[in-house]
Amino acid sequence: RPQMVAFQDIYSGRVLAWRLALTANADDVLLAAGDMIEDWGIPEHVLLDNGREFAAKAVTGRAETRNRFKALEADIPGLFTALGCEIHWATPYAGQSKPIERAFRDMCDAIAKDPRFAGAWTGNRPDAKPENYASKAVPFETFLKVVAEGIEEHNLRQGRRSEVAWGRSFAEVFAESYEKAPIRKATEAQRRLWLMGAKGLTVNRVNAKIAFLGNEYWAPWLHEHAGKRMVVRFDPADLHAGVHVYSFDNRYLGAADCLMKGGFLSLEAAREHNRARKDWMNAEKKAVEAYRKLTARELGLDLDATAPGDPIAAPEAKV
Numbered sequence: 541r542p543q544m545v546a547f548q549d550i551y552s553g554r555v556l557a558w559r560l561a562l563t564a565n566a567d568d569v570l571l572a573a574g575d576m577i578e579d580w581g582i583p584e585h586v587l588l589d590n591g592r593e594f595a596a597k598a599v600t601g602r603a604e605t606r607n608r609f610k611a612l613e614a615d616i617p618g619l620f621t622a623l624g625c626e627i628h629w630a631t632p633y634a635g636q637s638k639p640i641e642r643a644f645r646d647m648c649d650a651i652a653k654d655p656r657f658a659g660a661w662t663g664n665r666p667d668a669k670p671e672n673y674a675s676k677a678v679p680f681e682t683f684l685k686v687v688a689e690g691i692e693e694h695n696l697r698q699g700r701r702s703e704v705a706w707g708r709s710f711a712e713v714f715a716e717s718y719e720k721a722p723i724r725k726a727t728e729a730q731r732r733l734w735l736m737g738a739k740g741l742t743v744n745r746v747n748a749k750i751a752f753l754g755n756e757y758w759a760p761w762l763h764e765h766a767g768k769r770m771v772v773r774f775d776p777a778d779l780h781a782g783v784h785v786y787s788f789d790n791r792y793l794g795a796a797d798c799l800m801k802g803g804f805l806s807l808e809a810a811r812e813h814n815r816a817r818k819d820w821m822n823a824e825k826k827a828v829e830a831y832r833k834l835t836a837r838e839l840g841l842d843l844d845a846t847a848p849g850d851p852i853a854a855p856e857a858k859v
Contacts, residue, residue, distance in 0.1 A: 541662065542560045542561065542562055542680070542683065543560070543561055543562070543563060543564040543568075544558055544559070544560050544644075544687075545558065545559045545561075545564070545568045545569050545572045545593070546558035546559075546572065546640060546643070546644075547572060547573065547576045548639065548640045548643055549710075549714050550587065550639050551704065551713070551714075551717055552704065552705075552710050552711075552713035552714035552717060553639075553642075553643065553700070553702060553705070553710040553713070553714075554695050554710040554711055554713070554714040555640075555643060555691050555694060555695060555710075556575075556576045556579070556580055557572050557573070557575035557576035557579065557580075558572055558575075558687075558691060559571050559572040559575070560683070560684060560687065564591065564592075564593045565593055566592075566593045566594075566596035566598050566599055567737070567776065568593070569593050569594055569596070569599050570598060570599060570619055570733075570734045571734060573599075573619060573620070573734055574731070574733075574734030574735060577623075577726050577730075577734070578726065578731075580718070580723070581723035581724055581725050581726075582623050582624075582625065582723075582724040582725070582726060582730075583625055584625065584626060584724075585625065585626045585628060586620055586625045586626070586627055586628065587628045587629075587630060587638075587639075588600065588620075588627060588628070588629055588630065589629075589630050589638060590608065590629055590630060590632045592608055595608035596618075597615050597616055597618055598616070598618055598619065598737065598738050599618045599619050599620065600618040600619075600620055600621060600627055601615045601616045601617055601618035601621060602615050602616070602617045602618060602621045603618065603620070603621055603627045604627075605627075605629060606629070615740065616738050616739070616740040616771045616788070617771070617788070617790055619733050619734055622730075622733055622790050623726075623730065623733065643694065646694060647687075647690060647691070647694065648664065650690055650693070650694070651686065651687055651690035651691075654686050654690065656678070656682065656686055657678055657683075657686065658672065658676070659672045659673075659674075659675035659676030660674075660675075660676050660677055660678045661673070662674075694710070695709065695710050695711045695714075696709050696710075696711050697709055697710075700713075729792060732773055732784060733773075735775075736773040736774055736775055736776070736784065737773065737774050737775075737776040738771055738772070738773050738774075739752060739771075739772050739774070740769060740770070740771055740772075740788075741769070741770060741772050742767070742768070742769045742770070743762055743765050743766050743767060743768055743769075743770060744766065744767075745766045745767035746766070748762040748763045748765070748766045749762070749799070750762070750770070750772060750783065750785070750796060752772065752774070752779070752783070752803070753779060753803045753804045754802050754803020754804060755779055755780065755798050755800060755801055755802060755803040755804070756798070756799050756800040756802070757772075757782065757783050757796040757797065757798050757799065758796055758797065758799045759785075759794060759795065759796040759797065761793070761794055762785070762796060765785075765793070769788065770785050770786065770787065770788070770793070771785070771786040771787070771788060771790075772784070772785055772786075773785075773786065779798070779803070779804060780798045780801045781798070782795055782796060782797045782798050783795070783796050783798075784796075
């Protein structure tokens with residue numbers, strides 16, 4: 541089942557940006573947030589779910605309050621932290637604290653039951669699957685097209701009865717408030733925050749190189765920062781293209797070329813390798829466990845084979 545990440549304007553109810561992926565992950569949160577900022581500007585406040593993809597350090601690192609992941613002094617500044625947004629967290633396991641849940645419920649009723657998805661809808665519960673369940677699969681491109689149409693209709697639908705809509709659409713309410721509000725736009729340098737992955741790494745104190753996923757990066761000016769911890773931003777799809785280096789107070793220091801391309805080309809390739817290694821390790825553990833059980837059973841059979849035969853008759857007293 542594809543996973544959706546979406547950002548909504550709380551005042552009007554309009555869905556501002558969304559991304560779909562096969563698994564929930566921080567990369568899609570960054571890209572969806574980037575779409576929102578690119579189109580509409582930088583929010584002053586942002587209310588986030590407590591899921592791992594939102595609490596990832598690339599998204600909210602160094603935020604004052606986070607319910608997931610241990611906060612460390614060496615944490616990199618997350619996207620919303622670096623942009624100066626005030627971060628709020630929804631109450632865990634409380635749907636009423638997440639206004640976007642209403643929009644998701646509307647989408648489940650309208651988009652998921654679109655006739656173009658007939659035979660592919662999974663039902664809203666495991667015990668409520670339609671009769672034609674799993675009779676057809678929908679190409680992901682078709683799925684994206686239908687979802688885009690559905691979200692646009694959700695934003696433009698007239699007759700909304702919220703406290704501020706009064707029969708208008710979410711899009712009209714948003715446009716009215718957007719024209720009156722001061723909006724912060726992102727600079728070219730700030731765009732790197734969501735277009736690129738980020739990692740906190742230490743510059744080698746001897747050769748001033750930065751090592752990441754088997755690759756080595758270097759620039760002459762890195763000697764001035766030997767032994768220091770830096771924030772490295774990179775293109776997740778092309779790790780060999782070099783990296784951009786920032787200080788922990790978010791100052792851009794410069795670019796470093798990839799001198800030794802001995803590691804992974806992309807972040808996804810590294811993830812695939814780690815997943816494959818994890819599956820292999822789990823399989824090896826199960827094999828060892830099965831071998832131990834088999835060895836113990838064989839040992840038992842060997843002991844049965846060498847066990848003494850019928851017991852010797854007990855002696856009788858003769859005196």
